[in-house]
Amino acid sequence: MLLLMSSIDHYENFPVASWLCPAHLRSSVQALYYFARTADDLADEGFEPAHHRLDALGEYGADLTNCLSNATPSDKWPRIFGPLKLAIKQHKLPAQPMFDLIDAFEQDVVYSSVGQGYRNREELLDYCRRSANPVGRLMLHLYGVDDVASLTQSDAICTSLQLINFWQDRAEDLQRGRDYLPQGHKLQEELVFARELMLQGAPLAHRVKGRAGWELRAVVQGGLRILDKLQARVETEDHTQLERPTLKKPDFLRILWRCIRM
Numbered sequence: 001m002l003l004l005m006s007s008i009d010h011y012e013n014f015p016v017a018s019w020l021c022p023a024h025l026r027s028s029v030q031a032l033y034y035f036a037r038t039a040d041d042l043a044d045e046g047f048e049p050a051h052h053r054l055d056a057l058g059e060y061g062a063d064l065t066n067c068l069s070n071a072t073p074s075d076k077w078p079r080i081f082g083p084l085k086l087a088i089k090q091h092k093l094p095a096q097p098m099f100d101l102i103d104a105f106e107q108d109v110v111y112s113s114v115g116q117g118y119r120n121r122e123e124l125l126d127y128c129r130r131s132a133n134p135v136g137r138l139m140l141h142l143y144g145v146d147d148v149a150s151l152t153q154s155d156a157i158c159t160s161l162q163l164i165n166f167w168q169d170r171a172e173d174l175q176r177g178r179d180y181l182p183q184g185h186k187l188q189e190e191l192v193f194a195r196e197l198m199l200q201g202a203p204l205a206h207r208v209k210g211r212a213g214w215e216l217r218a219v220v221q222g223g224l225r226i227l228d229k230l231q232a233r234v235e236t237e238d239h240t241q242l243e244r245p246t247l248k249k250p251d252f253l254r255i256l257w258r259c260i261r262m
Helices: 023-043 050-068 078-091 096-114 121-131 133-142 148-168 170-175 187-201 210-234 249-261
Strands: none
Touching: 023 050, 023 078, 023 096, 023 133, 050 078, 050 096, 096 121, 096 133, 121 133, 121 148, 133 148, 148 170, 148 187, 148 210, 187 210, 210 249
8 A cells, every 4th residue: 555645654655565566566666665664764763872873874875785786785684685686686776866865864863863954945855855756766767767757757746745744744753853844934835835846746647657657646646635634734733733644534535536537
C-alpha cells in the first residue's frame, strides 16, 4: 500500500509492494525503500549523541560505496546491501541519488543537534533536493523514464510530499528540535506553496504509463487531500500543536474519484 495514503511514518514517498507496482520491479522498490528507511532510522536513533549517528551514517555510506564498486560491504546491514546490490546490478541504478539521501540525513542530524532552522525557502528546497527528489528519480529510472520534463515534474511531486510531511508532523518535529518552517514564513503560505508544487508535478501521472501512472495519481491526490485537511485546521488551530491528519474511508473514496477524473 502507499505509505503516504496510509499515513505510516518514515519514507512516505515510496510505494512499497503496492499491488499497482509491477511484479518485476517490486523487489527493487523494496530494496531502495529499506535502504532509505534504514538511513532515516540511523539519523533518528533515539537519544544517541549526534556524533554517534553521524559515524553510523558515514559507515553506511562506505558500505554503499562498497556495494557500488562490487567490493564486500561490512556485515552490519546484510539485509540492506544484499538486495540493493542486486537492484543496482539489474537496473544500473545511478549512485548520486543514493548518496544524496545519506547527505540529507547527515544534515538533519547536524541541524537538529544544534537547533538550527532554515533561513529561507531556498535553503529548505535544497534540503528537499537531496532528501526527497532522489526517490522519484530512482523510481523513474526503474520505469525507464529519463526525459527532462518528467524528471522536473517528479522533483516537484517529491518536494511537495516532503513539505507536506514536514507540515503534518510539525508538532512532533519541534519536540525533537527540528523546525523546517523557513524563518519569517507562515505555515499557511507554505501549505499553498506545497499545493502549487504538487499541481506542477501532477501531469507526470499521464506521462508514466500503466499501473505506475495510476499509482502516481493516488500519490498526487492523497497528498492534495492531506493538504486540504491541514489548510482547514491551520486557520483555527495553533500550528505548533497540530495533530497529524488521518485519512478515513470517505477520504479514500474522494481520492479514488479524483484519480479517475484526473
